[in-house]
Amino acid sequence: MTATTAVPAQRNDSRLGIALMVLTTVIFSLQDGLSRHLAEATNVYMVVMVRFWFFAAFVVAMARAQQGSVRAAAATSQPLLQIVRAVLLVAEICVTVYAFTILGLAQSHALFAACPLLVAALSGPVLGEKVGWRRWAAIGVGFLGILVILRPGVAVFDPRGLIALAGALMFALYSLLTRFAGRRDSAATSFFWTGVAGAVAMTAVGMFHWEPMSAANWALMVLLSGMAITGHWLLIKCYDVAEASTVQPFAYLQLVFASILGVTIFGEALHPTTVVGAALVVAAGLFTLWRERVRRLKEPA
Template sequence: MSDQNPRLGILLMVITMFIFAMQDGISRHLAGTYNVYMVIMIRYWVFAAFVVTWSSIRAGGIRRAASTTQPFLQFFRGALLALEVVVMVIGFVRLGLVESHAMFATYPLLITALAVPLLGERVGWRRWMSVAAGFVGVLIILQPGMGVLSPDAIFPLASAGMFALYGLLNRYVARRDPSTVTFFYTGISGAVVMTLIGVWFWEPMTAGDWAWMLLLCASSILGHYLLIRAYELSEASAIQPFAYLQLAFASVLGVVVFGDIVRPNVALGTAIVVAAGLFALLRAARPSAR
């Protein structure tokens, strides 16, 4: 395509991951003071407004963006992402950014494993070995035989599983719906679900924290816009590995701002998980390249 610019696409992906890491830090700060449902609800209100505006200025408008033959699946997929964000933010508050992101990094491996029964995809032995290696990395992080396994680890691990299912549903709905429709339902269904939950947990916020909330919402809009542009400018297989930079950025933020500690087993386990995930991503991209 003439409008492709892989280098710019990679640069935008790196910037997007930095923005998303900053969002994680702001979310941890706000959710540590206010109810997490309310925080995510307000974030989704602004995201939905952005989605509606984005869809209305594109060809066909909102009518075309909302046109789908699989509305239940689209709504469920968007609601699942919203609930996944809630679970992950709870993990940030209870475990910190470093360990939460370390365990969340397993989601590409879960996508590989679940793609077989859910989408009927073929996965070779090399990718199955990467899944097994990633599982070993998680065990190193958790240290289940050392008496230090935290019950709060369920939050980032559950979040990784939910996000993996969300990613697979994205692939499934893409067989019949364009990305504009999927993006529209991501914002709308998430806002509906979070409003039904979060409106019961409303708390007054200080002026300073409203400033943080506005920054969170603004960064969410900017991050999603840059992510869209990145995928428009470059092939997904070329920029997807750079998504792991969010782990690096969030870890630095956790250590510097929140005083998180990077334990040796977490660093080693994370390195194994990331290496296994990158291998799975690269192997998955080879058939499409051919």
């Protein structure tokens, strides 16, 4: 008899994938709370810089473990695109953490929830993808939700909300550029460039904003960096064990967990318009994700 070795099929465990996504959103929410505290204690640039130092060390270690060498992990035919992606991400994180400090976690996340809608809206001009009328309708509903949150034209309009919205737009562009880079580079290559190029870019800025930190805040900084690494690792495992279309809707739980932290830890107040607007944005985002899944199922194999 001749023994044969079967190639294991990719795992598709929806329950485990959902559990990992929920755990990931909890960790990312705690990470956002720590980022807000540390940015208020020191400054945004220093917090993001130190966080990316740990992130870069993680991706270098992962590259050596999985691909044998840093050179193999860094091999790409589009280095400029990868650098632009990384710089855009560190800039987005700086903008978003700054929004946490001036706007709060709850309202910032309510506006950041528009990111999937912005990805859908920009996928046409950036990636050349077709956006049907149903997704455009969902984008319109999501935009209405954003207006409800921002309350333009009334006395309580807070222009600081535009900062959080700018962060969502930057992350949407980063996501689209990641998709574009994925046409020629592996996810591991893009991940490597995100960590290393991001750390270099952030160090070039952050070193000019260095401030001494207390031992307690350094401990929290290490904890924050560990959470960021753990969250990204769990996210990778999540997409490894389950389909993205199954687990992605549960990413919206980060809005819930972050809002709970904002209210209970930082004393934030949830305005009714924030809740209503966020509900509209999330509903529109979930519909957009569903339409994306339908579109992919219709595509020929």
